Amino acid sequence: MRLRGRKGIREALEGQPELVILEPEQFKGRWSEVFGNDRPIHVELGMGKGQFISQLSALNPQINYIGIDMYDELIRRGSEKAQLSREEHGGDLSNLRLVRYNIESIENVFDSRELERIYLNFSDPWPKKKHARRRLTHANFVNKYQEILNENGEIHFKTDSRSLFEFSLNSFADLGLRMRNISLDLHAEELRTDLVMTEYETKFSQKGMPIHRLEVVIGEHVLAEHLEQLKKQM
Numbered sequence: 001m002r003l004r005g006r007k008g009i010r011e012a013l014e015g016q017p018e019l020v021i022l023e024p025e026q027f028k029g030r031w032s033e034v035f036g037n038d039r040p041i042h043v044e045l046g047m048g049k050g051q052f053i054s055q056l057s058a059l060n061p062q063i064n065y066i067g068i069d070m071y072d073e074l075i076r077r078g079s080e081k082a083q084l085s086r087e088e089h090g091g092d093l094s095n096l097r098l099v100r101y102n103i104e105s106i107e108n109v110f111d112s113r114e115l116e117r118i119y120l121n122f123s124d125p126w127p128k129k130k131h132a133r134r135r136l137t138h139a140n141f142v143n144k145y146q147e148i149l150n151e152n153g154e155i156h157f158k159t160d161s162r163s164l165f166e167f168s169l170n171s172f173a174d175l176g177l178r179m180r181n182i183s184l185d186l187h188a189e190e191l192r193t194d195l196v197m198t199e200y201e202t203k204f205s206q207k208g209m210p211i212h213r214l215e216v217v218i219g220e221h222v223l224a225e226h227l228e229q230l231k232k233q234m
């Protein structure tokens with residue numbers, strides 16, 4: 001993603017402490033206090049310009065959302081998108097926080113079982129084999145996600161990259177994780193507008209590229225429910 005340098009971005013971000021968090025490690029284990037309630041917390045890792053997390057948080061005020069990216073400029077754009085989403089859908093920004101952080105140390109930001117859902121949308125594919133460990137679905141990352149997700153924990157993953165999707169299927173399977181709703185072409189029959197679209201998804205879908213999607217069922221409660229449902233279908 002190409003970024004323009006902008007003077008004063010940092011100051012602008014520091015001026016919005018109710019929305020933007022630049023030093024998130026201090027809140028590890030205390031995110032409920034940040035939001036002022038015990039509602040479930042859903043996080044997008046690598047939110048880019050923030051279209052997805054802004055819209056989703058406007059549509060679901062009963063869920064707390066955190067969008068994470070590592071660049072100031074993207075956090076600034078995310079905050080603009082967040083304001084626009086509220087003008088469009090109404091409501092306030094109290095259920096959304098935008099966090100500037102490198103996901104590699106995510107375990108320093110969230111405590112064990114602090115999150116209910118992780119969204120991985122169009123994560124960088126890192127196609128070279130020597131960079132496999134940087135892929136956000138590498139086992140090293142997924143182990144961390146398993147630790148910070150709670151009894152209802154799920155990972156929702158979307159990508160246009162066939163090679164990253166294949167790699168991720170193997171990564172989740174090698175860890176013995178249960179996957180569901182696997183799609184190789186999410187919008188094949190009709191545009192799934194019920195699932196909020198990301199910037200990259202809009203761009204690639206318009207070009208006719210297939211979007212791959214799956215959900216990983218992690219938490220013991222949601223896993224038991226899922227297995228029960230499967231039994232009933234047999």
Ligand SMILES: C[S@@+](CC[C@H](N)C(=O)[O-])C[C@H]1O[C@@H](n2cnc3c(N)ncnc32)[C@H](O)[C@@H]1O
Nearest residue numbers: 046047048069070102103104121122198199200
């Ligand atoms: C290809 S973009 C996808 C953006 C958005 N999710 C979408 O679907 O439109 C990937 C994003 O992940 C962010 N990212 C990649 N690695 C990261 C890391 N280690 N920590 C934080 N953000 C990261 C990048 O800065 C970029 O904004």
